Amino acid sequence: MLVVASILAYASFAVAQSFTLQMQGFSPGSVLPNGTASSNLVLTPLNGFNETVSFTCAITPAPPGNQGCLVSPATVTPPTGAAVTITTDNSAGSWTAGSYTVTITATPSSGTGTQMASQLLTVLSVTPTFTITLQQPITPTSVPAGSAGKGTINVNPVNGYTGNVTLSCSSVNPVVVSPPVCAFNPAIVNVPATTSSTLLINTIGPLTPITQTNGARGYYAFLLPLPMLALLGAGARRTKLRLWGFLLLLLASAMILLMPACGTTTTPTPITNTSLITPNGTYTFTVTGVDANGISASNTTSTVTLSVTTATTD
Numbered sequence: 001m002l003v004v005a006s007i008l009a010y011a012s013f014a015v016a017q018s019f020t021l022q023m024q025g026f027s028p029g030s031v032l033p034n035g036t037a038s039s040n041l042v043l044t045p046l047n048g049f050n051e052t053v054s055f056t057c058a059i060t061p062a063p064p065g066n067q068g069c070l071v072s073p074a075t076v077t078p079p080t081g082a083a084v085t086i087t088t089d090n091s092a093g094s095w096t097a098g099s100y101t102v103t104i105t106a107t108p109s110s111g112t113g114t115q116m117a118s119q120l121l122t123v124l125s126v127t128p129t130f131t132i133t134l135q136q137p138i139t140p141t142s143v144p145a146g147s148a149g150k151g152t153i154n155v156n157p158v159n160g161y162t163g164n165v166t167l168s169c170s171s172v173n174p175v176v177v178s179p180p181v182c183a184f185n186p187a188i189v190n191v192p193a194t195t196s197s198t199l200l201i202n203t204i205g206p207l208t209p210i211t212q213t214n215g216a217r218g219y220y221a222f223l224l225p226l227p228m229l230a231l232l233g234a235g236a237r238r239t240k241l242r243l244w245g246f247l248l249l250l251l252a253s254a255m256i257l258l259m260p261a262c263g264t265t266t267t268p269t270p271i272t273n274t275s276l277i278t279p280n281g282t283y284t285f286t287v288t289g290v291d292a293n294g295i296s297a298s299n300t301t302s303t304v305t306l307s308v309t310t311a312t313t314d
Helices: 002-016 215-223 225-235 240-261
Strands: 019-023 036-045 053-060 069-072 080-087 098-108 115-123 129-139 142-144 148-158 163-173 181-185 188-191 196-202 207-213 264-270 281-291 304-311
Touching: 019 098, 019 115, 036 098, 036 115, 053 069, 053 080, 080 098, 129 163, 129 196, 129 281, 129 304, 148 163, 148 188, 163 181, 196 281, 196 304
Parallel strands: 142 304
Antiparallel strands: 019 036, 036 080, 053 098, 069 080, 098 115, 129 148, 148 196, 163 188, 163 281, 181 196, 207 264, 281 304
């Protein structure tokens, strides 16, 4: 009798069931914070079922506001399917590493015969890092030796990265005696407060300006005794008033005569050793960045390549 009762109860349940709900595993099954995974739902009607079915989604443990779960379309009529998309938006820091259970509830319009299905999703643990990108290319792309090109480098935080990134050119190709030289302003980028730096590429030309003191004009000092001689020749025959006038004249004369002797000039000095001049060619720079903890850029190559062409002047 017990066996017969069990069979009848199961038969009664099968007839009352209006549809079935199947949920496929997530693809991919493991995601990073700020990643996306998807799953498919399959609904099959039973016993002539033709009601509409609405979906709700629950994530356990639940992020604030049960964020990140979308079922599309939200309402269907079997036989059909739907897609479940999970977005692990970690802007609020709510998705931590671990396993999450995603449960879909399908409710008929009559409110009876609700079905549920679940799948696991794994969120991986990641280290906050940054990427380096070229915001503005080097301009001009071709300069004469002795001139410079300028561009802009961006440091982009990933997974909430913060820190001080020191930028540098780790290599330059081809290798020559006097290659172009990189300079960054600022050389240390405070992320995320500052996200960009100006890259200046300098070349060495045939003329290099230097600043020097005009020591050759010291001969003006020999003229200083002349006003004094004039003062001595007339001193005995002048009143005190005129004496003071001559003293002022002496002071003014001395200042005027000394001004040329103290001047400086900036003149271009030719570089006689031509091997010191940046030779013609196209140079490629590898820009890298590293912070105080040894974290480097997480780009695929961890580098950004920049090119500049230099040409010596005749």
